[in-house]
Amino acid sequence: MDLFTAIFTGTIIAATPLIFAALGELVVEKSGVLNLGIEGMMLVGAAVGVWVSYVGLPLPLAILCAAVAGALASLVFGVLALTFLTNQYAAGLALAIFGTGVSAYIGKGFGSTPIDALKPLVIPFLTDIPVLGPLLFNYDPLVYLSFILFGLISWFLYKTKAGLIVRTIGESPDAAHAIGYPVIKIRYLVVLFGGAMAGLGGAYLSIAYTPLWVENMTAGKGWISLALVVFAAWRPARVLFGAWLFGGMTILQLQGQALGLALPSEVLSSLPYIATIVVLVIISRNRQFLALNFPTSLAKPFRPAR
Amino acid sequence: MNPRLELRDISKRYPGVVANDQVSLSVMPGEIHAVLGENGAGKSTLMKIIYGAIGADEGEMVFDGTPIAAHGPAVSRALGIEMVYQHFALFESVSVVENIALCVSGPFDLAGLSVQVRDVSEKYGLPIDPHRLVHDLSVGERQRVEIVRCLLQDPKLLILDEPTSVLTPQAVAKLFETLRQLASEGCSLLYISHKLDEVQALCDTATVLRNGRVTGTAEPKKSTPTKLARMMVGADLPETHHGKAITSGKPKLSVKGLMTSADDQFGIGLKNISFDVFGGEIVGIAGVSGNGQAELVSCLSGETPTKTAHVITLDGADVGQMDAGHRRRLGLAFVPEERLGRGAVPPHHLSDNAMLTGHRLGMVKNGMINRGAANAYASDIMQKYNVKANGHEAVASSLSGGNLQKFIVGREIELAPHVLIVSQPTWGVDVGAAAFVRQALIDLSRSGAAVLVVSEELDELFEICDRLLVICQGEISPSVDRADTDVEEIGLLMTGLNTPSSVAPSGGISR
Structure with a gap:
């Protein structure tokens, strides 16, 4: 495998957990809910995924269980923020901390024990195409799933009535309620979806990327996903681009460190963060664009008028 | 013929306030019925109850002869009750046709709906472009969108909550033509306003509310503004007295x-x-x-x-x-448009709010606040300007709009x-x-x-x-x-x- 192929595929793979988590959070935030607990939900998903696989059940079931576990974790936030109208920042932070603790507890019995990794999917003919095959058709099924979900989410948000309702609830829940939409119910569904997506992102880390459970193995990827959504101005395509940028810079700086670049490793490690923020801020600085895409009611508790 | 809508003894209480107290009214098909009252008389609450956005504590609603049991906005739309809100219920970040699509049932077909929107807007002389973002529309255009949205449903009862407050006189005349056309087609209209001239020009009948109670019904075209105002205010309208303006040379x-x-x-x-x-x-x-x-x-x-x-x-x-x-x-003194937030700090006492601009009048010495002076100043304003509040320790946000405005205007005028x-x-x-x-x-x-x-x-x-x-x-x-x-x-x-x-x-x- 030549260097370019290694960097390209490395980028796609490194970006995948971010794409899952950030796209989920994007839909949640579009409905006006800010769930800061992605890190916690990813960790729960990662631990549960490994657990199910460790007890001998097949990987697809492990992935499904990780998504369900992420959704269940998000319910903690949902009940606090949507039913009891707790401050959303506080509820999200609580979930991040709670998820970290719960995942450590779940993973006690099988920490650092390698499991069978999710294997790249061999697609007849396509994988064998010279040059393009290894570049585009040599990934595990979750990578393809992330692309499919990207397409589905973009279509859902901008082409369907349900997506329109989610977006308008994020702009003005009061107006949506006034014309008869069940704001809180819809927000619950969206929060659960965001949790499942974060769970998938976590499972990708522990089942495909490094196939084992280590405490706190997400290492801040939940927080990065959160930042990606904001800097991508709540547009799915920009989230995808931002995730690739971040993944690419991560792989590049690792290669740089391996090649012995004469820069302190701390500087190199910070490059992905700096590059992603700078680039996304530059492409998202149009104020009208921001005004139209920002969910105006983000993080504001909603109580229907009685 | 059954009335289109009949309200029987509707009551709604909020902590400390009775918004509606045994309100009854009845509207016939094709009738334009005014609900008159001052701000705070309970008009908007009553309309929200009719639309089902909030629930009544007591009372009964009968629509076309059938009592409405479990009410809600969805029930309203099924019955053909539509409402144009005072503060528009439109979403700014999406287009006109998407806004309308949110309120119509059936398949999600934006292209087909755009055609319908154009048809209706031409029929009633309310020009709008379905593909523009609501964000880019003027207030008048937004109101047209709201009305077209209601008309698309073939409403049987259309509620308009102070629809003219943001319109020019010409736009008001145009709106009235549309409304008369609608009424002639058999749609009943509930028209909420505190503007007597408009009610006299447009409405067949009127129910007048004061402090949440019905104080009378009238036929506005046969009544006089003085009579209507007396029902609304409970007294004759106060008049302002002008002295002769003697202007400065510069x-x-x-x-x-x-x-x-x-x-x-x-x-x-x-x-x-x-x-x-x-x-x-x-x-x-x-x-x-x-x-x-x-x-x-x-x-x-x-x-x-x-x-x-x-x-x-x-x-x-x-x-x-x-x-x-x-x-x-x-x-220079200045009374801003937003009372809470710019004119006054909502959670602060009136005396603190008085001091915001009045501190020049000796309420602060060497950086220390003279509480006594500030309290006296606030109490003085409250007395002179007839501000009804629970003393100078009342917080700004607890005052009604009118009382807070009197306080802020008083505070600025007292600066001479x-x-x-x-x-x-x-x-x-x-x-x-x-x-x-x-x-x-x-x-x-x-x-x-x-x-x-x-x-x-x-x-x-x-x-x-x-x-x-x-x-x-x-x-x-x-x-x-x-x-x-x-x-x-x-x-x-x-x-x-x-x-x-x-x-x-x-x-x-x-x-």
Whole structure:
């Protein structure tokens, strides 16, 4: 495998957990809910995924269980923020901390024990195409799933009535309620979806990327996903681009460190963060664009008028 | 024939307030029925109950002879009850047709719906482009969207909550034509307003509310404004008294060639604005909101310093680049449009709020607050300006709109300013308090101060101003004496048609 192929595929793979988590959070935030607990939900998903696989059940079931576990974790936030109208920042932070603790507890019995990794999917003919095959058709099924979900989410948000309702609830829940939409119910569904997506992102880390459970193995990827959504101005395509940028810079700086670049490793490690923020801020600085895409009611508790 | 809608003894209580107390009314098919009342009389609450957005505590609603059991907005839409809200229930970040799609059942077909929207808007003379973002629409256009949205449902009962508060007189006339056409097709209309002339021009019958109770019913076309007002207010309408305006020789406030650029695509740039305000007079600035009023007021108050100092002069001093505090020291006072948040700090006591601008009157010594002086000052304002509140320790947000406005206006007048700028002096203020505030402004001007009033209420401007200016698209019209103009001419200027007064305007509200 030549260097370019290694960097390209490395980028796609490194970006995948971010794409899952950030796209989920994007839909949640579009409905006006800010769930800061992605890190916690990813960790729960990662631990549960490994657990199910460790007890001998097949990987697809492990992935499904990780998504369900992420959704269940998000319910903690949902009940606090949507039913009891707790401050959303506080509820999200609580979930991040709670998820970290719960995942450590779940993973006690099988920490650092390698499991069978999710294997790249061999697609007849396509994988064998010279040059393009290894570049585009040599990934595990979750990578393809992330692309499919990207397409589905973009279509859902901008082409369907349900997506329109989610977006308008994020702009003005009061107006949506006034014309008869069940704001809180819809927000619950969206929060659960965001949790499942974060769970998938976590499972990708522990089942495909490094196939084992280590405490706190997400290492801040939940927080990065959160930042990606904001800097991508709540547009799915920009989230995808931002995730690739971040993944690419991560792989590049690792290669740089391996090649012995004469820069302190701390500087190199910070490059992905700096590059992603700078680039996304530059492409998202149009104020009208921001005004139209920002969910105006983000993080504001909603109580229907009685 | 069954009435289209019948309310029987509807009551709704909130902690400390009875919003509706055994309200009954009945509307026949094709009838235009007014619900009249002052702000806070319970009109909007009643309409929300009819629409199902909030639930009544007691009472019964009967629609076309059938009682409504479990009510809600969805039930309303199934029955054919539609509502145009006072504050529009539109989503700004999506297009007109998407907004409408949210309210119609059936398949999600934006292309087909656009065609329907165009058809209906042409039929009723309400032109709108279905593909524009609501964000880019003017208030009048937004209202058209709301109405078209309701019309698409073939409503049997259409509720309009103060629909004319943001419209020019010409747009009001146009709206009334549409509404009469609808009524002639058999649709019942509930028209909520506190404007007597409109109700007399449009409505067949009226139910008058005061403090949540029905105080009478009337046929507005056969009644007189005085009779209706007495039912609304419970007393005769207070009148303002004007002394003769004796103006100062030199302008107290002078604006020369003020230009700003719009700070974003939605703002308005001011284009070469010049005018003078002399001591002893009230000058009014009329205009539909969003035409540069906010920008102009912000330049005058000192929130936005101008590029050069000499474009704004206060008593002859160039103040364009001074901040608000500096200008206040030179004798400027200012009552902003937003009472809570700009005019007053919502969770703070009235005495703290009085001190915000009154601290110059010896309430602060060596950086330490003299509590006693501040409390006395606040109590003094409350007594003089008839502010009903629970003492000077009441928090600003606990006051009703009218009482807080009286307090803020009083606080500024007590500073004995040379120049007072007031934005929307009586917005959301009930009739009695509004008359009080207007009289206070007139008295201040007659004592020699220059008063500039920015308002969207033409009736108010005509009542108190000596001269009028109209702002439209960031440009300002030449000044006209109140005595030499009328609502029609100002209305035309507000729409941007710089028509000389000799051209006869068409289709105004009959008075």
